Amino acid sequence: MRISGLAARLVLSPTVLVTVVCFYGCAVWTAYISFTKSSFIPNYTFNGLAQYERLFATPRWGVAYTNMFIFGVLLVVGALAVGLLLAIMIDRNVRGEGFFRTVMLYPLSMSFIVTGLAWQWVLSPSIGVQHFVRDLGFPNFTFDWIAQQDRAIYTLVFAGVWHQAGLIMAIMLAGLRGVDRDIWRATKVEGIPTWRVYLGIVLPMLRPLVVTCVVLLSVAVVKSYDLVVAMTGGGPGFASDLPGKFVVDFSFERANIGQASAAAVVMLGSVFAALAPYFYVELRKRGQ
Amino acid sequence: MSAVQVRGLRKSYGPLDVLRNIDLEVREGEFTVLLGPSGCGKSTLLSAIAGLDPVNAGRIEIGGVDVTDLDPSARGIAMVFQSYALYPTMTVRNNMTFGLRVKRLPKAEIDKRLTWAADMLQLTALLDRKPAQLSGGQRQRVAIGRALVQQSRVFLFDEPLSNLDAKLRAEMRVEIKRLHRELAPTVVYVTHDQIEAMTLATRIAVMRGGQIEQYATPDELYERPQTLFVAGFVGSPAMNFLPVVLRRNGGAVAAELGPVTIPLDAYAFATPPADGTQAIFGIRPEHAALSGAGVQVATETLFMEPMGADTLGWFQLGTEKLSARLAPQTARGISGPQRLALDIANASIFARDTEQRL
Ligand SMILES: Nc1ncnc2c1ncn2[C@@H]1O[C@H](COP(=O)(O)OP(=O)(O)OP(=O)(O)O)[C@@H](O)[C@H]1O
Numbered sequence: 001m002r003i004s005g006l007a008a009r010l011v012l013s014p015t016v017l018v019t020v021v022c023f024y025g026c027a028v029w030t031a032y033i034s035f036t037k038s039s040f041i042p043n044y045t046f047n048g049l050a051q052y053e054r055l056f057a058t059p060r061w062g063v064a065y066t067n068m069f070i071f072g073v074l075l076v077v078g079a080l081a082v083g084l085l086l087a088i089m090i091d092r093n094v095r096g097e098g099f100f101r102t103v104m105l106y107p108l109s110m111s112f113i114v115t116g117l118a119w120q121w122v123l124s125p126s127i128g129v130q131h132f133v134r135d136l137g138f139p140n141f142t143f144d145w146i147a148q149q150d151r152a153i154y155t156l157v158f159a160g161v162w163h164q165a166g167l168i169m170a171i172m173l174a175g176l177r178g179v180d181r182d183i184w185r186a187t188k189v190e191g192i193p194t195w196r197v198y199l200g201i202v203l204p205m206l207r208p209l210v211v212t213c214v215v216l217l218s219v220a221v222v223k224s225y226d227l228v229v230a231m232t233g234g235g236p237g238f239a240s241d242l243p244g245k246f247v248v249d250f251s252f253e254r255a256n257i258g259q260a261s262a263a264a265v266v267m268l269g270s271v272f273a274a275l276a277p278y279f280y281v282e283l284r285k286r287g288q
Numbered sequence: 289m290s291a292v293q294v295r296g297l298r299k300s301y302g303p304l305d306v307l308r309n310i311d312l313e314v315r316e317g318e319f320t321v322l323l324g325p326s327g328c329g330k331s332t333l334l335s336a337i338a339g340l341d342p343v344n345a346g347r348i349e350i351g352g353v354d355v356t357d358l359d360p361s362a363r364g365i366a367m368v369f370q371s372y373a374l375y376p377t378m379t380v381r382n383n384m385t386f387g388l389r390v391k392r393l394p395k396a397e398i399d400k401r402l403t404w405a406a407d408m409l410q411l412t413a414l415l416d417r418k419p420a421q422l423s424g425g426q427r428q429r430v431a432i433g434r435a436l437v438q439q440s441r442v443f444l445f446d447e448p449l450s451n452l453d454a455k456l457r458a459e460m461r462v463e464i465k466r467l468h469r470e471l472a473p474t475v476v477y478v479t480h481d482q483i484e485a486m487t488l489a490t491r492i493a494v495m496r497g498g499q500i501e502q503y504a505t506p507d508e509l510y511e512r513p514q515t516l517f518v519a520g521f522v523g524s525p526a527m528n529f530l531p532v533v534l535r536r537n538g539g540a541v542a543a544e545l546g547p548v549t550i551p552l553d554a555y556a557f558a559t560p561p562a563d564g565t566q567a568i569f570g571i572r573p574e575h576a577a578l579s580g581a582g583v584q585v586a587t588e589t590l591f592m593e594p595m596g597a598d599t600l601g602w603f604q605l606g607t608e609k610l611s612a613r614l615a616p617q618t619a620r621g622i623s624g625p626q627r628l629a630l631d632i633a634n635a636s637i638f639a640r641d642t643e644q645r646l
């Protein structure tokens with residue numbers, strides 16, 4: 001017992017060390033840097049909120065920050081809705097289930113980089129859908145969202161949903177399969193229409209799974225740097241920029257570690273602020 | 289008038305015939321129990337009546353209407369499931385009223401039915417709880433309540449008590465019996481517990497391998513089982529079965545068990561059997577006594593099995609073992625050779641080949 005406990009601790013200690021130093025340590029260090037005069041290299045002179053003031057005065061940050069919410073909300077809602085619908089379809093029509101499940105899960109096995117490049121080609125006006133449909137004989141057909149300032153961010157949402165929906169589907173499908181067969185039979189005897197059963201009975205039962213999905217999707221939103229880089233490069237201009245890309249660009253290309261740190265801290269704070277009420281409600285419910 | 293009528297029902301899963309030509313008639317207000325061992329097709333028959341699973345052939349009428357092709361909800365039935373099938377995220381109140389609200393019944397009517405059913409089942413104090421906060425017995429009462437508020441004339445129960453412990457089961461049995469007496473609905477009730485069947489049923493259909501072996505009142509079933517299977521399945525402690533050869537001597541029939549001969553003059557044969565018929569002589573433990581009238585047989589005491597109210601005494605009769613139900617005080621101190629009196633009028637005799645009653 002003691003020996004195995006010690007062994008377990010030994011095996012776990014590198015992980016714990018990495019977590020503490022790299023995650024929490026770096027987070028604290030980043031937060032600290034954001035309150036200093038750092039620019040090209042770390043400078044530990046305390047400078048109050050100056051970095052933040054400068055950050056919010058930067059138009060590119062404003063766009064990136066807003067985009068995070070547009071992208072985040074639409075991706076979470078979109079992937080949940082699409083994943084759930086797919087799961088319900090597969091659950092209702094059992095034939096070909098294995099095939100569909102594999103097809104839907106396939107995107108997830110690709111990195112965001114590949115996803116981004118693939119969708120960049122598909123949506124590119126000169127070689128993708130627009131070009132294809134024009135060649136079919138509709139010369140006025142236009143679909144160039146990826147090249148439009150105010151639309152480009154939605155193409156990112158589109159690719160993100162495509163990428164994540166399979167995972168949501170797989171999780172939801174497992175949940176749907178777990179619903180007691182007798183519950184369905186009881187509702188049939190009572191004459192409750194199928195859609196009411198889903199809305200009123202089955203989805204509330206899957207609530208814990210929805211929470212899991214929201215967490216997974218939120219993580220995908222926050223770390224979606226590669227998708228932007230591969231698909232739009234943040235463009236046109238910086239119309240489809242996201243905070244993740246902003247932070248990386250400022251740390252490495254622009255070599256402004258102070259601004260990057262401030263942006264990272266705002267990002268972290270926003271994620272907390274956005275998710276805290278949700279988890280508060282959910283966890284309190286669970287506790288009851 | 290018959291509330292439920294099943295004619296020539298067949299159902300198979302691939303090559304497996306689960307129901308073979310079932311005929312069943314349940315009269316208005318009757319409590320019919322489908323009894324049988326696991327896998328004999330009881331649930332399948334109930335689902336067929338409910339319309340939850342398609343059947344291969346046959347016709348089902350409920351309240352005189354052919355419902356064979358109707359949806360479950362159009363058949364005028366309510367159903368209670370073994371797993372209760374409560375909606376876990378809804379309160380008891382919503383569990384019971386969800387179906388009614390979906391059907392857009394007036395609120396006053398819904399409230400009236402809810403109050404009535406909750407009252408009937410002592411659920412009033414539990415209405416705002418979730419199923420997870422209820423005990424097994426309470427959950428089952430909610431499931432029954434959900435069926436009650438639908439105010440159907442026909443109730444289907446699929447082993448509703450089998451997930452409860454013995455004490456609760458006995459309580460719920462009384463509860464269900466009371467409900468049936470007060471509301472007099474037509475009930476089809478599946479169980480493999482014969483005590484449940486005997487106490488609740490007005491008629492019992494004993495099933496085996498997708499067929500109904502006998503459909504009769506509990507008394508009839510117990511006293512005059514039509515097949516060897518029914519005789520062995522119903523009754524606890526089980527009936528004694530002795531392999532015998534029937535001998536005819538003029539009008540008199542006797543059973544030969546090795547060197548032992550049991551005269552069967554008191555037995556009412558449906559048709560007089562031929563001489564030399566291979567048969568099974570069945571006698572319940574309470575119809576073998578240490579004293580009294582009946583055919584006397586010489587036995588050797590083996591051992592006593594106390595069961596509380598009675599003691600089951602085991603005796604050697606020729607090459608076979610025979611059990612007799614004895615009063616505990618009589619059973620004490622019994623040993624050695626004993627004469628047992630067999631009540632032949634209450635015995636059951638079956639042909640060994642067809643297993644049918646003779
Ligand atoms: N969906 C199915 N596919 C194939 N076979 C099935 C299916 N459902 C039931 N069966 C078979 O049909 C037979 C009867 O099943 P059923 O559920 O009616 O038995 P039962 O009498 O209710 O038994 P129990 O007392 O265990 O509930 C069983 O042999 C079972 O294996």
Ligand SMILES: [Mg+2]
Pocket residue numbers: 330331332447
């Ligand atoms: Mg069953």
